[in-house]
Amino acid sequence: MSSTNPPAIALTGLRKTYGQVTAVDGIDLTIRQGEVVALLGPNGAGKSTTIDMILGLTTPDAGQARILGRTPTAAIHDGAIGAMLQNGTLLDDLTVAETVRLVASLHRTPLPVDHALRRAGAADLADRRANRLSGGQQQRVRFAIALVSDPDLLVLDEPTAAMDPATRRDFWKAMYEDTTRGRTVLFATHYLEEAEEYADRVILMNAGRIAADGTVAEVRAAAGGRTLRAAIPGARQDDLLALPAVTHATLRDDRAEITSADSDTTLRALLAHYPAARDIEIAAAGLETAFLNLTTATEATR
Amino acid sequence: MNLAYTRIELKRSLRNPRFMIFAFAFPVFLFLLQTNVFIHDGDPGKTTATAVIMVNMLAFGVFFAAMTNGGRLATERAAGWQRQLRLTPLTGRGYMLGKGLTGLLLGLPVLIAVPLIAALTSGVHLDPAAWTRIILGTWLGAVPFVLLGLLIGQLARPETLQPLNMGLSLVMGFLGGMWIPIDAMPDWMQGLAPVLPSYWLTQLGRGAVTGDLSQNLATTAAVLAAWTIALGALVIWRYRKDSSRS
Numbered sequence: 001m002s003s004t005n006p007p008a009i010a011l012t013g014l015r016k017t018y019g020q021v022t023a024v025d026g027i028d029l030t031i032r033q034g035e036v037v038a039l040l041g042p043n044g045a046g047k048s049t050t051i052d053m054i055l056g057l058t059t060p061d062a063g064q065a066r067i068l069g070r071t072p073t074a075a076i077h078d079g080a081i082g083a084m085l086q087n088g089t090l091l092d093d094l095t096v097a098e099t100v101r102l103v104a105s106l107h108r109t110p111l112p113v114d115h116a117l118r119r120a121g122a123a124d125l126a127d128r129r130a131n132r133l134s135g136g137q138q139q140r141v142r143f144a145i146a147l148v149s150d151p152d153l154l155v156l157d158e159p160t161a162a163m164d165p166a167t168r169r170d171f172w173k174a175m176y177e178d179t180t181r182g183r184t185v186l187f188a189t190h191y192l193e194e195a196e197e198y199a200d201r202v203i204l205m206n207a208g209r210i211a212a213d214g215t216v217a218e219v220r221a222a223a224g225g226r227t228l229r230a231a232i233p234g235a236r237q238d239d240l241l242a243l244p245a246v247t248h249a250t251l252r253d254d255r256a257e258i259t260s261a262d263s264d265t266t267l268r269a270l271l272a273h274y275p276a277a278r279d280i281e282i283a284a285a286g287l288e289t290a291f292l293n294l295t296t297a298t299e300a301t302r
Numbered sequence: 303m304n305l306a307y308t309r310i311e312l313k314r315s316l317r318n319p320r321f322m323i324f325a326f327a328f329p330v331f332l333f334l335l336q337t338n339v340f341i342h343d344g345d346p347g348k349t350t351a352t353a354v355i356m357v358n359m360l361a362f363g364v365f366f367a368a369m370t371n372g373g374r375l376a377t378e379r380a381a382g383w384q385r386q387l388r389l390t391p392l393t394g395r396g397y398m399l400g401k402g403l404t405g406l407l408l409g410l411p412v413l414i415a416v417p418l419i420a421a422l423t424s425g426v427h428l429d430p431a432a433w434t435r436i437i438l439g440t441w442l443g444a445v446p447f448v449l450l451g452l453l454i455g456q457l458a459r460p461e462t463l464q465p466l467n468m469g470l471s472l473v474m475g476f477l478g479g480m481w482i483p484i485d486a487m488p489d490w491m492q493g494l495a496p497v498l499p500s501y502w503l504t505q506l507g508r509g510a511v512t513g514d515l516s517q518n519l520a521t522t523a524a525v526l527a528a529w530t531i532a533l534g535a536l537v538i539w540r541y542r543k544d545s546s547r548s
Binding site for chain 1: 304306307310311313314315317318378381382383385386387388389390391392
């Protein structure tokens with residue numbers, strides 16, 4: 001990637017407030033061309049508002065978004081952005097092929113319609129009406145709509161929300177084949193395993209801010225790495241939380257699950273306090289634990 | 303405005319059974335019903351009365367096409383389709399102009415079918431100037447109604463759309479002289495009718511058929527132009543308000 005290329009997405013000081021609620025509270029973010037980035041965060045973290053500002057659907061109160069060196073509106077106008085929005089429905093009175101053709105007819109240099117359908121894995125749906133499609137099928141059609149302008153940047157807001165696991169896998173397979181052509185992809189998701197498996201980079205949002213940003217491994221490490229499970233007779237949650245390096249602890253009956261930034265230290269202290277502890281397991285924290293740690297941590301400091 | 307896009311938009315309406323029933327089949331049916339039930343072979347003013355009913359049904363046809371067309375704004379907004387379109391080079395202005403254009407074009411099927419039936423089976427014979435005034439006049443007269451349809455589409459939600467359109471159709475249809483010819487109205491209703499734009503829409507064609515209870519063309523055109531300006535201003539105001547909100 002030559003350094004003269006503008007970033008795919010450059011956000012500076014981005015802020016948006018709805019009444020009393022600050023949806024996005026000052027975001028700076030640069031995504032280079034060709035990156036595949038997952039946007040994570042609990043509901044209300046500001047993911048969709050951020051995406052809306054990237055797409056020019058919402059005007060920021062402060063700061064700015066530049067897409068491939070242009071304003072979002074200019075980038076949309078050039079067909080440089082393809083997007084799958086959340087909660088969008090399709091038109092009931094057109095077939096799938098006609099719907100994609102309608103969108104294609106509005107773009108200056110669209111892909112052939114059957115081409116877009118094939119890439120999105122929706123070729124077999126071409127003659128169907130939208131109201132006869134399952135949730136997963138509708139998502140594939142909306143993916144075809146996002147692809148038909150042959151965009152440089154794909155923005156997907158929870159693209160697999162309505163899909164069963166098998167359809168989800170197929171979707172990402174199609175997605176992956178497509179992005180090997182150097183497209184930039186930003187996707188919001190609730191499925192952490194999707195981020196772990198498909199993203200080069202993970203951005204974790206919480207309360208309108210970026211809580212963590214890096215590769216999956218980096219975000220995991222930032223969240224303080226390991227989960228320790230054990231049966232600990234007579235343990236109390238408060239005491240577990242007081243052990244050194246513990247960031248998170250849950251206790252059900254005698255089964256404890258402890259997240260620790262330094263599992264060696266925690267384990268030594270644990271055994272000193274509770275010699276009866278048994279069935280001890282230590283595992284690298286998944287993204288899910290990282291997610292929980294980082295989002296609860298920022299909530300505590302608010 | 304581009305051709306492929308407009309063609310697909312038109313196809314959507316023409317495929318919709320509701321649209322075809324109300325904006326096409328219903329005026330045709332009402333024309334046949336009224337001319338066969340209320341007009342008898344021996345009546346002295348038979349041809350004129352038939353032509354008046356034809357004019358009224360043309361007005362109703364373009365009116366209903368305009369309302370149905372505008373209602374799409376509400377359903378497309380609620381379905382998130384407008385947001386989808388904002389991710390294309392189509393501007394909000396282009397979208398509204400496109401909807402306005404389809405609203406006008408969708409009036410054409412009834413404007414062709416009813417006069418054909420009237421001329422071929424109901425014995426309506428008029429000179430070319432009269433036909434031109436009736437068909438072209440009613441078509442151009444549809445402009446303020448297309449705008450009214452768009453305004454309602456901007457304001458209504460899908461759930462409120464149907465009762466709103468139904469209510470407006472009843473008022474415009476019965477009181478404005480589209481469903482009941484003004485000739486059959488009591489005096490007080492005749493006096494009230496000019497308040498409604500649908501009365502003036504029927505007047506556009508009526509003058510080509512009879513001088514009885516007719517307004518002159520210049521007045522009619524002026525009143526409809528005023529409605530066009532007023533409704534157009536409201537549509538633009540609402541459009542600006544909607545687009546500044548995000």
